[in-house]
Amino acid sequence: MDLQTRILIVDDDEGIRSLIGEFLGKHGYATETAADPDAMRALLAQQRFDLIVLDVMMPREDGLTALRQLGPDAPPVIMLSAVGSDVDRIVGLEMGADDYLAKPCNPRELLARIRTVLRRRAAAAPAAPGAPAQAAAIVEHVPYEGEVQSGEVLRFAGWRMDLGLRLLFDPSNRLISLSDGEFRLLRAFAQHPRRVLTRDQLLDWSRGEDSELYDRAIDVQLSRLRRKLSDGDGGGDIIRTVRNEGYLFVPSVSG
Structure with missing residues (x-):
């Protein structure tokens, strides 16, 4: 995966943001982090991202509210929700999240989920003229540990x-x-x-x-x-x- 694939990590816990960002960076992703939904929206207005990893439980504005406010052109979203928070997971899926993962999560499982969501989005997106082979390569050749x-x-x-x-x-x-x-x-x-x-x-x-x-x-x-x-x-x-x-x-x- 080349560095053109950009992921935005939104979590109020600085340690989790750093851990996920460093791990994904080692696997070839370009990452940015945001401590809250306001910072997330500011970054989305300035830069292009291919996927958002969005925490549910955050002060002032939770991840579900932030998810609801994302527009139709927003990148796919993987929600991170607290262990046992089944209501948040269900509501997140109903509101349009592409996937969810319980916290604390294994970074390798998060990586696998990210690859799956990106593959689905790449396959669903209309190919630009002269670029079908590139889209096919993304779908066919990205490995997925455990699947x-x-x-x-x-x-x-x-x-x-x-x-x-x-x-x-x-x-x-x-x-x-x-x-x-x-x-x-x-x-x-x-x-x-x-x-x-x-x-x-x-x-x-x-x-x-x-x-x-x-x-x-x-x-x-x-x-x-x-x-x-x-x-x-x-x-x-x-x-x-x-x-x-x-x-x-x-x-x-x-x-």
Whole structure:
């Protein structure tokens, strides 16, 4: 990753800002830090950033309020939230955060999440004339510690779901942008096709040990996922509700 990839770290804790900034700098990212949302907005007005790492719990103005005020052209945001703060995580996802991570976090896990979000954004952005190869290189060649590499692909009803790159394409080969939670939910469906799945099963398979924290969020994630699938080519009836039982992933799936 070259130094043109710029990350803004927003946290009121100077130690955390320095730790994250130094770690990301060692992995080739250019970083700036801000102690509060006001400083964040000042930097955004002056410079271009590719991603924001935004803390939730800050004095005077919290990260969720700052997230709400970001405009449509703002870079993607990864929220950092206190351990056990499930409400903040859920609200952050609903308000448009691209991902979340509990604090204190392992810097390597944060690095992996950053790479995933940047890959999704690079794949979704329209390529400038004469630059498609560069965009493809960003998507295909950025490594992600702890995650399977591109090549593990699920196909259903003309759709293509790359589990390594965490990307979804409709039958017209148009990228459908999914949040991390929506991608996990779709993966749970695609790995258990043509059978009725209960809400509890979906929670277990998409969230694992964190399923209790997301009990209130699963309905929101499911609604958003179905809406995004419907917006794609031929995705109107991929997930069907089975009354009083659960949900059915209709198409067959091939590897």
